[in-house]
Amino acid sequence: MAxxxxxxxxxxxxxxxxxxxxxxxxxxxxxISMVPVKRSHxxxxxxxxxxxxxxxxxxxxxxxxxxxxxxxxxxFLQHQPPVKEMCDWAPRVIDLLDRLxxxxxxxxxxxxxQRRFGGTLYxxxxxxxxxxxxQLIYALDEQxxxxxxxxxxxxxxxxxxxxxxxxxxxxxxxxxAQDMFAMTIRSFAxxxxxxxxxxxxxxxxxxxxSMICTGGAVGRAFRAGVKYANGxxxxxxxxxxxxxxKLRLMSESARGxxxxxxxxxxxxxxxxxxxxPEAERFYFLEERYPxxxxxxxxxxxxxxxxxxxxxxxxxxxxxxxxxxxxxxxLSDDTHRKLEGILExxxxxxxxxxxxxxxxxxxxxxxxxxxxxxxxxxxxDTGGLVIGSTRNHQSNVPGxxxxxxxxxxxxxxxRLGANSLLSCIFTGLIVAPTVKNRLASLEHGTAGDQNxxxxxxxxxxxxxxxxxxxxxxxxxxxxxxxxxxxxVMTRSATVxxxxxxxxxxxxxxxxxxxxxxxxxxxxxxxxTNQNLSFTRALGDMLCIARVIVKGALLRDECRGAxxxxxxxxxPPDADEPGExxxxxxxxxxxxxxxxxxWLKTTIAEHTSDGxxxxxxxxxxxxxxxxxxxxxxxxxxxxxxxxxxxxxxxxVRAKKESAK
Amino acid sequence: xxxxINVKVLRQPDPHSGSHWETFGVPYExxxxxxxxxxxxxxxxxxADHQPTTPVAYDAxxxxxxxxxxxxxxxxxxxQACSALVDQLMEDSPxxxxxxxxxxxxxxxxxxxxxxxxxEALKRVKAWVRVDGYHDLGPGRRVLASEQxxxxxxxxxxxxxxxxxxxxxxxxxxxxxxxxxxxQAMFFNAHPxxxxxxxxxxxxxxxxxxxxxxGNSQNCVKVCPKDIPLTDSIAQAGRDTTIHKIKQWxxx
Ligand SMILES: Cc1cc2nc3c(=O)[nH]c(=O)nc-3n(C[C@H](O)[C@H](O)[C@H](O)COP(=O)(O)OP(=O)(O)OC[C@H]3O[C@@H](n4cnc5c(N)ncnc54)[C@H](O)[C@@H]3O)c2cc1C
Ligand code: SF4
Ligand code: SF4
Ligand code: FES
Numbered sequence: 074m075a076x077x078x079x080x081x082x083x084x085x086x087x088x089x090x091x092x093x094x095x096x097x098x099x100x101x102x103x104x105i106s107m108v109p110v111k112r113s114h115x116x117x118x119x120x121x122x123x124x125x126x127x128x129x130x131x132x133x134x135x136x137x138x139x140x141x142x143x144x145x146x147x148x149f150l151q152h153q154p155p156v157k158e159m160c161d162w163a164p165r166v167i168d169l170l171d172r173l174x175x176x177x178x179x180x181x182x183x184x185x186x187q188r189r190f191g192g193t194l195y196x197x198x199x200x201x202x203x204x205x206x207x208q209l210i211y212a213l214d215e216q217x218x219x220x221x222x223x224x225x226x227x228x229x230x231x232x233x234x235x236x237x238x239x240x241x242x243x244x245x246x247x248x249x250a251q252d253m254f255a256m257t258i259r260s261f262a263x264x265x266x267x268x269x270x271x272x273x274x275x276x277x278x279x280x281x282x283s284m285i286c287t288g289g290a291v292g293r294a295f296r297a298g299v300k301y302a303n304g305x306x307x308x309x310x311x312x313x314x315x316x317x318x319k320l321r322l323m324s325e326s327a328r329g330x331x332x333x334x335x336x337x338x339x340x341x342x343x344x345x346x347x348x349x350p351e352a353e354r355f356y357f358l359e360e361r362y363p364x365x366x367x368x369x370x371x372x373x374x375x376x377x378x379x380x381x382x383x384x385x386x387x388x389x390x391x392x393x394x395x396x397x398x399x400x401x402x403l404s405d406d407t408h409r410k411l412e413g414i415l416e417x418x419x420x421x422x423x424x425x426x427x428x429x430x431x432x433x434x435x436x437x438x439x440x441x442x443x444x445x446x447x448x449x450x451x452x453d454t455g456g457l458v459i460g461s462t463r464n465h466q467s468n469v470p471g472x473x474x475x476x477x478x479x480x481x482x483x484x485x486x487r488l489g490a491n492s493l494l495s496c497i498f499t500g501l502i503v504a505p506t507v508k509n510r511l512a513s514l515e516h517g518t519a520g521d522q523n524x525x526x527x528x529x530x531x532x533x534x535x536x537x538x539x540x541x542x543x544x545x546x547x548x549x550x551x552x553x554x555x556x557x558x559x560v561m562t563r564s565a566t567v568x569x570x571x572x573x574x575x576x577x578x579x580x581x582x583x584x585x586x587x588x589x590x591x592x593x594x595x596x597x598x599x600t601n602q603n604l605s606f607t608r609a610l611g612d613m614l615c616i617a618r619v620i621v622k623g624a625l626l627r628d629e630c631r632g633a634x635x636x637x638x639x640x641x642x643p644p645d646a647d648e649p650g651e652x653x654x655x656x657x658x659x660x661x662x663x664x665x666x667x668x669x670w671l672k673t674t675i676a677e678h679t680s681d682g683x684x685x686x687x688x689x690x691x692x693x694x695x696x697x698x699x700x701x702x703x704x705x706x707x708x709x710x711x712x713x714x715x716x717x718x719x720x721x722x723v724r725a726k727k728e729s730a731k
Numbered sequence: 732x733x734x735x736i737n738v739k740v741l742r743q744p745d746p747h748s749g750s751h752w753e754t755f756g757v758p759y760e761x762x763x764x765x766x767x768x769x770x771x772x773x774x775x776x777x778x779a780d781h782q783p784t785t786p787v788a789y790d791a792x793x794x795x796x797x798x799x800x801x802x803x804x805x806x807x808x809x810x811q812a813c814s815a816l817v818d819q820l821m822e823d824s825p826x827x828x829x830x831x832x833x834x835x836x837x838x839x840x841x842x843x844x845x846x847x848x849x850x851e852a853l854k855r856v857k858a859w860v861r862v863d864g865y866h867d868l869g870p871g872r873r874v875l876a877s878e879q880x881x882x883x884x885x886x887x888x889x890x891x892x893x894x895x896x897x898x899x900x901x902x903x904x905x906x907x908x909x910x911x912x913x914x915q916a917m918f919f920n921a922h923p924x925x926x927x928x929x930x931x932x933x934x935x936x937x938x939x940x941x942x943x944x945x946g947n948s949q950n951c952v953k954v955c956p957k958d959i960p961l962t963d964s965i966a967q968a969g970r971d972t973t974i975h976k977i978k979q980w981x982x983x
Binding site (some may be wrong): 077112116174182420595 | 816840846853857
């Protein structure tokens with residue numbers, strides 16, 4: 074039998090973890106990436122990575138609580154078995170990273186230090202300064218480099234994935250990619266393809282993401298028939314620095330280390346913030362959420378900042394919406410732990426955040442949705458059957474998706490520091506899956522296929538590429554991108570409204586139409602970056618439609634998807650009897666809403682745009698419950714919900730695992 | 732503030748052609764950096780004298796000086812374009828911003844250069860921890876906070892190329908491995924298990940193109956955007972290779 078190959082597209086944390094694990098199993102990998110893998114977007118991650126530890130365990134923590142925090146944080150939209158498996162693995166994942174040489178911060182005695190992140194009450198987050206993503210990806214990059222020298226990995230950096238190759242039986246048999254320097258297009262035959270191409274922040278124009286996070290690769294897979302799930306769930310991070318080119322993140326770790334969010338009580342108080350007395354500061358997160366304070370989950374913190382700045386008119390500045398993120402009271406030692414992000418603020422804002430409160434505002438940050446993938450549930454553990462060929466396999470057999478590009482772990486809202494975990498975890502577990510696939514191929518290996526399959530795919534892609542280059546028209550791709558970003562940011566971020574979403578769909582239609590008249594300013598055949606961007610713009614338009622259509626159809630509030638029109642009004646009566654009645658009808662309405670909407674959104678590509686359907690969510694381990702985070706005034710809801718015997722309670726019991 | 736910034740870019744269409752300067756007038760924006768300038772040129776590739784041209788090719792990704800992609804020579808200094816703020820550049824050079832590719836690597840196109848030699852150097856010094864495998868074997872060795880604090884700065888090297896660009900000993904006719912790789916070798920030699928390959932690393936650094944080629948001019952450390960103590964690493968490597976050689980003489 075011919076030697077079998079696996080293609081991994083993307084060398085962020087997910088792609089690298091998969092590559093090293095496949096290489097260890099003796100499997101040959103072609104690793105394809107638009108940028109040298111060491112420069113992948115994962116380097117941007119700042120705050121840390123979650124797992125239960127010896128220490129938190131003794132404070133009452135457990136894998137089950139990590140699991141519970143994750144699904145509660147995600148508003149129960151995740152299938153629970155993969156999430157449970159991930160949380161069970163987390164301590165082992167961190168141990169492995171530790172062995173690989175990641176310089177995690179240490180306690181005086183030499184144990185790994187941990188900080189608190191949003192949506193949990195435990196200090197569960199391991200970190201390496203405030204550049205954790207960089208440190209993690211370097212460790213994995215180094216391992217993959219080692220496998221390169223051993224001949225098991227061949228890297229194709231500055232190569233762009235153009236699409237999967239799918240045969241007549243619907244099996245994925247490889248990919249087509251383009252050399253971004255010489256612009257030559259070729260096929261890579263493979264018995265399994267793993268997409269690990271990250272998020273799609275550029276659909277929103279500006280976000281906290283890197284410039285390569287266009288969603289181009291995911292868009293191409295979608296158009297080739299892979300389903301897209303939960304597209305409308307886009308995380309808007311509460312604290313970023315507004316900028317003209319990028320919205321630079323100020324990590325949640327700033328609040329995890331004690332940073333406080335506030336605005337002056339007097340609108341646009343122009344005094345030096347340090348001179349504003351405590352009593353004249355509105356620490357709105359702490360006041361509204363006494364239990365979680367500044368560390369409520371992101372969707373909530375974002376909405377509160379938005380509410381205070383927009384609805385209450387308390388933005389620090391008049392022309393530019395922002396709130397203070399204050400670290401000035403923290404010790405030098407703590408500042409040192411946050412060095413990486415403080416440097417970013419100082420460098421780009423020219424102000425020292427150690428002595429002056431930072432000005433921040435929410436920004437698009439993460440895509441909970443992504444390509445649809447399957448899993449196999451282990452009925453004994455409630456987790457996954459490790460090695461099952463269903464895990465992370467898309468609806469196109471042989472095409473697997475991992476990392477931010479898939480949709481499986483974060484539901485309607487991701488908890489901070491859970492993404493680095495899900496990326497590495499999925500990379501690690503996809504390897505045994507792929508190994509088993511290689512051993513059980515149907516209809517022969519990639520090498521047994523007719524060459525016409527590969528030649529045909531290259532020709533089709535070459536023709537598309539030629540057509541784009543020779544297209545004549547009057548539209549500038551960068552202008553179209555800017556307009557797309559504006560309409561997406563306006564309609565599909567923090568607060569959503571059906572009229573706006575309909576208008577956005579119409580606008581995307583207009584942009585689609587103008588895209589047919591797009592003209593490239595570079596028609597050359599050497600390092601044509603204009604081509605790469607313009608092609609990705611086509612994919613961004615496609616993903617934008619999936620996001621907006623999903624958002625338009627979903628008439629409820631869940632996690633990051635917030636439509637005030639469909640919010641169930643919270644109980645507010647003063648009289649206890651009346652309050653209780655209100656809470657009862659709130660809970661009834663909540664139950665109804667879940668019956669209707671606790672479903673995965675599935676988008677499928679057609680020539681008339683995405684078609685949306687819904688799929689049931691596996692909530693068999695932890696019954697859904699109202700997500701209040703101890704909001705002042707919401708105690709009554711939790712009380713009534715418990716009494717209704719809906720199984721949820723405040724925290725589900727472990728016994729329900731079977 | 733002038734509302735158009737004068738930007739001179741050294742252009743080269745491909746590896747085989749010569750280079751030439753092109754000047755652009757780019758409208759000023761608040762908080763603008765050099766990557767934004769290049770984005771604006773990409774959106775509207777017209778020179779200052781209104782001649783249509785091709786967009787300037789460049790590398791950039793993170794836009795927050797952490798990926799190392801966008802290194803280039805700006806007003807004579809090698810640095811990242813994304814953290815090169817126009818306001819600050821104008822303070823020193825109000826009339827023009829001059830952008831050119833790094834000189835120590837082959838130009839691919841315009842500002843895009845081929846930094847593969849740096850990654851190859853990392854292979855030579857075995858810049859990794861050789862673990863037994865990726866199955867669960869418990870945590871790594873315990874590390875004191877002081878050891879972590881020494882290691883962390885070295886581990887922030889983003890292979891950006893500033894140091895080798897500034898190093899007089901690193902060029903296409905020299906086999907010198909360069910300061911970044913030396914520093915990475917020291918990083919892994921200091922790691923409790925990375926140490927197992929210590930003597931292989933020292934062997935490379937003792938050999939052709941190794942530590943002896945460093946002229947100790949200290950240019951590298953001045954330009955490193957991550958403040959990596961490169962000259963400390965180099966000094967350490969000097970001591971360690973000497974001991975390594977002595978040990979070899981005594982047949983150990
Ligand atoms: C500023 C910031 C801070 C963050 N901080 C944290 C944190 O503290 N903790 C946490 O858990 N999460 C954090 N996240 C989220 C986390 O960083 C990402 O979700 C994660 O790094 C994604 O990793 P990935 O491997 O899926 O993809 P990426 O790292 O984005 O890698 C994608 C890869 O795919 C390649 N690629 C893409 N398209 C193509 C194509 N068409 N052809 C070829 N290759 C392609 C790219 O070159 C790249 O190698 C943060 C995110 C941001 C934006
Ligand atoms: S000290 Fe050595 S490595 Fe650094 S610039 Fe000088 S010669 Fe180069
Ligand atoms: S040592 Fe500094 S200058 Fe050199 S490549 Fe690393 S980060 Fe860049
Ligand atoms: S774009 Fe990453 S360092 Fe400048």
